[in-house]
Amino acid sequence: MGIARDLYISRRPVAGLAAIGIFWGSFAAWLPEIKTRAGVSDAEFGVLMMLSAVGGMSAMMAAPWLRRRIGPTILPLSGLIFAIVASSPALVHGRTGLAAALLVIGASMSLCDILSNIRISDIEAREGRSLMNLNHAIYSLALAASAAIMGIFRAVGVPHALAAGLIVLVILGLVIVMRGARPLRDTAEREAEPSGIGAPWLIVLPGAAILWLSFVVENGVESWGAIHIERTLEVAGGLGSFGPAMFGLAMGLARLAGQGLTQTLGEVRLIAFSVCMAAIGTVALALAPVIGIAIFGAAAAGLGVAVVVPTANSLIARTVPAGQRASAIARAWMMGFTGFFIGPPLMGLISEAAGLRAAFGLLACAVVLMLPCLWLLARRLRGRPATAQRA
Template sequence: MSPNARARGRAPVFLAFAGFALFWGCWGALLPAVQESAGVDDRALGLALLMVGLGALLTMRATGALVDRYGPRVLPLTALALAAAALGPALVSGGAALAAALLLLGAASGAMDVAMSAAAVARETAERRPLLNLANAAFSATVVVASLAAGGLRAAGVGPLAVFGGVALVLVGLAATVLRPARGAPRPVARARGPRPRRLLPAPTLLVLGGLGGLAYLVENAWQSWGAVHLESTLDAPAGISAAAPATFAACAAVGRVAGNRLLSAYAAPALLPVAAAVAALGSLLAALAPTAPVALAGIALAGTGTSVCMPTLVSVAGAWAGDDRQASATSSVAATAYLGFLVGPAVVGLVAGAASLRAALVGVAALAALLCVLAPAVGWAARRPRR
């Protein structure tokens, strides 16, 4: 495959990840404005935000099955769904309406997450080259840029509806152009006829990969959600410094994923994942015990670099294990299982911080990253299990 052909094949994947990140980067910066326009207090906002995760869990596995059946036609539809759902939080008022809007937003987001990840795995299979870490690096880099841009627009007086409207137009444009499957694109591989077992739970291999991904996501979202709070409340950092915590994490995640994509060309996932988890554990411990804000930011940078590699690599392993005809179902099962860790991470940190201290809770996050390091070699066992 020529470099030009490879670039053309990869462009829709990168643009899908960037479009997805464009919304979520703006969302993080505009959440206070959404809260204000909806007229809800912190408690109502916290309850409404739970609906994002619930909505995603409701659509992830179903989207995987749809991608396996209909192929690349599903991705632009999920982008359109996210474009429509992006407007909802800026249009509603009241806790119940905001919760309903965020449930729809989560459902659309979970569907697009699975569809674009499946497209990346399919491209990896076609090229026989790692790609998913690089695509996730595009996501992380776009989140940084989008969050800074949205913050600047908010400071200039631009409201959330206008910003999300612009994001929706970008998503519609992507769906109508580069995300549309080309004419003559290959259809999904036909499945063999005959009865197939129906599972209430994913296969053991996918449960193992999803469980490891859940640990990685727990560590990742714990730092994304609590890093700034730790700097400000534990280390008395000024607001300008504490706000650098999530940006530092996302920027280092982008760098880590670019490096991880290169390393996967030379090293197998069972060799790379323990090292990445060890880096995350070391960074988490350094940040949790840091005496000053700069030391904590250095630890957060290490944590972001280490955790960034884990989930994309696990999804790649799942897709390779499943084969062409079940790739999307396999990746969606791993993503849905792992997403539970993403949801509970911030809540667990908050509960432990309330019972002990935030510093102690973040030391616990480091311990979980160390546990991931110990368990990561199970990826090799899972990948060798036969499909059934």
Template sequence: MTESPLSGPRPHPYAHFVPTLNKLRSGSADTTTPSALRRLRVVLTVFFALDGFIFAGWVVRIPAIKEQTGASSSALGLALLGVSVGAVVTMVFTGRLCRRFGSHPVTVVCAVLLSLSVALPPLTHSAMALAAVLLVFGAAYGGINVAFNSAAVDLVAALRRPIMPSFHAAFSLGGMVGAGLGGLIAGSLSPTTHLLGLTLIGLLVTAVAGPALLRLAPPAAPTGQPDKATGPRRLDSRTRRLVLIFGFIALCTAFGEGALADWGALHLEQDLNAHPGLAAAGYSAFALAMTLGRLSGTTLLERLGQTPIIVAGGATAAAGMLLGALAPTVWLALAGFLVTGLGLANLFPVAVERAGALAGPSGVATASTLGYGGMLLGPPAIGFMADWFTLPVALTSVAVLAGVAGVIGYATRR
């Protein structure tokens, strides 16, 4: 296709018909108009929220699944490693799938798989069987996270605004609702009934939002930027290092999110004698703080920039997690979870967005693999440390890694 009058001297005489022809060929709606971009933002937000809702619904039932399987802390940690392995392996390949088939179809397919697989854990009665079904759940979880983050990076570039935190706010809001609902029904519904309900909700939402997403083509790259759909970009060593740095920041911060998701309720119930419903509210409080922090993330990034957000966020999360892990009462621990959520809120979306801006879907896949790898490998690590020491001591590792993320952000500020 020839260049436009703004970028080259000789436009093709039929160039203005090309977008229409492409639209007719693909069956997708044009996403160059503001209204189409707004629709795409809404649909992607729905999928982010659904992901958080389903994941939180699973994690608040972990104590019940642990009791059902009779697993020790270390055996449960190994079973949870199934989520990690499935997610990380899938993330490695999802960037390529997004390049070949598009991030929107991959998002829809993974949403269906995620909805179906969340019903499997209550059907198991051993740690080995639990690990096997969590492998499937983790594969779907990892795939959808790379796919819709890639789609979100394209939209951020098209809008030229740092709106990535708003998508992750939807994930946190979904997690808050899922955890809150799980806490309310934990004493009245079995895990089997609860998680089967999540399957039905997930399939219903995907049936409504999926066709809408498939009708919207990914936005074209802004003028002056390379088109990521044309193929993988050859990255120089400096760009690769930056992508890995952003991925490591994501790892350090997502470690805390995974630890609180899988072990926060157990810490409150086991170490502080909280009622199961109140224990489930621990992750809900954390997710609420993440949501509020991310809802303000775009404004904060526009006013302060990335480095202050990373440094201040890492320091705040470190202080909050020390309180949450070592507090002698439930209410102080909940306050610590809130502060931790506020600190971690915008670190992961900033890291993933920057990696995607540098390297397209491959950058998103790399940063997501490291980041969600930290989220999903963290819980098994916490389990082993809890057996070696105690669960409160194990949770202080979250504070350490949050502080490391802040230091890295300051050291690489230029």
């Protein structure tokens, strides 16, 4: 009943994250075909993915302001915009079309994502319990299911346009769940936030760095996993999508477990253990000689990075006063979420020069770099009074 109640009280942001997972799983599964249809090389595709970062950064900068001006209805509105643009990858037939699609997807997806995470943080503060891992588990499970289903669709010859239409309908259904939210913050917080005093950039920097590195790894595996398996290991089209699918499934299951593990191990030790698992997975992906080991690597990487983002998110929110919570999360994500979009371009450039095995080796290095950032974040958290951490 505990998980059921947690899902119910956070059902609106859960719907937002599920919508993003469903789209991204589909996008990852169809990427080999999208890339071929657009007629771009690995390096060109990597550079075009930077446009998603431009759109995402713009949306995240605007998110706190939009939230103050429009109120809770901004979440379903962001979901509606996301649903409208979700079919754009199926319409891509060249570089220009791919560039435009990535720009609008980056902006709409990022807005829905950051608003969902801020909403979860507010609910956590009200309920006095951790909800980030559970909510992000739904995102990962939605991604896994979507990637697997779309991989089957590709294998049996379902047109991309038809599959994209189905994704749009599902997201529209989730937008209905997002509706009806009311303000959660108390009067003191609402008065503090519009004052223009945001969370200090240096305070959120260690947490933002962890988010950045984690997102580099996450989207690197999701975007290039299918291409790596199908090209490097020379397997049939459609089977490569089971790499991202297994990655998402492992992330979802790990996040469900993380909901309880945070109480047992504590956030900092949980992230440290997860980083070690992610390192094993990314190295296995880089060196995999056969598809079985590649899928194992994807699963291990998913288990490893699963709890990093949601757990770090909770830590970031606890390092600042309550009135700066939305600002801290928005600023950390504005810096950190660029990794979600920069990861694939970096992978593309390295793949063009040295191959996809070297690109996945880069992801292993990114995983290890999380450890010094975690130490800095834990040090900052220890400097906060216990009462302030619970605010």
